[in-house]
Amino acid sequence: MSDYGGAEGQTGITEISRKHPPTNAQCPACEDVGRKVERQTVLHHVRPEHLSRVNGEAYRFCATPSCTVVYYGEDGARFTVADVREPVTEKTSGDARPICYCFGFSEGDVRRELACHGAITIPQQISRLTKAAMCACEVRNPSGACCLGLVNKIVKQLADEHKTTPVLAEAHDCCAQ
Secondary structure (H helix, E strand, C coil): CCCCCCCCCCCCCCCCCCCCCCCCCECCCCCCECEEECHHHHHHHECHHHHHHCCCCCEEECCCCCCCEEEEECCCCEEEHHHECCCCHHHCCCCCCEEECCCCEEHHHHHHHHHHHCCCCHHHHHHHHHHCCCCCHHHHCCCCCCCHHHHHHHHHHHHHHCCCCCCCCCCCCHHHC
């Protein structure tokens, strides 16, 4: 399989047993409350063979790293990591982990920049491009949200590992422009 249903970096993801019936806002597997996402985001990310399962209901994104559910709906519909086209940042790790879906940056890009230059410019590049209205996080990012906050968090973690002080981009919601 290309990629995601059991790809490298996916170990440790398990379904979490239900303790009690979840509310409509809670993930049916882990019971965390997910972020609302637009139907078009779900359509953009599910594999072609699952498109017919996407209906008109409201969907939520489960960001819990240990949960296999990516999207779930109020009627119990769910799409897991095996049902989506590409790795989901919150549910994977390693160099192939995407950190910016609009411009294609990965965790490996940050590591390479640190190794080659001792500095990280990726957050500034993303910020510059989003200020130029060139992003579409609400569709391209599986979470349906701007990635810059998560990019800064990941960059800071990696810089801390390398004892480097990163220059982070100003956090803003690029999708609210």
